[in-house]
Amino acid sequence: MPHYYLNLCSGAEFVEDEEGVELGDYAAARAKAVESLRACMASDLLNGHVNTATFVEIENERHEIIETVFFEDVIRLRNEPGSRPPANER
Numbered sequence: 001m002p003h004y005y006l007n008l009c010s011g012a013e014f015v016e017d018e019e020g021v022e023l024g025d026y027a028a029a030r031a032k033a034v035e036s037l038r039a040c041m042a043s044d045l046l047n048g049h050v051n052t053a054t055f056v057e058i059e060n061e062r063h064e065i066i067e068t069v070f071f072e073d074v075i076r077l078r079n080e081p082g083s084r085p086p087a088n089e090r
Contacts, residue, residue, distance in 0.1 A: 004029040005059040
């Protein structure tokens with residue numbers, strides 16, 4: 001089974017995945033990177049901030065970067081008219 005490493009960069013902090021994880025294929029590695037990135041953002045959001053420069057590098061078993069997944073790849077921010085209740089209903 002292929003081995004992948006998911007390195008997280010959240011602005012000034014870079015956390016290298018030293019152990020990695022065995023996943024079935026590249027699609028599973030990308031899904032894991034997306035899940036990890038969203039979890040990191042959710043945690044940050046609970047603390048009142050989100051760094052939109054956050055990203056995850058996916059490396060193969062030879063530690064070659066095969067993709068970088070960015071904040072804007074995994075989240076969609078919306079500010080659509082009518083998406084907020086009127087002020088008197090909040």
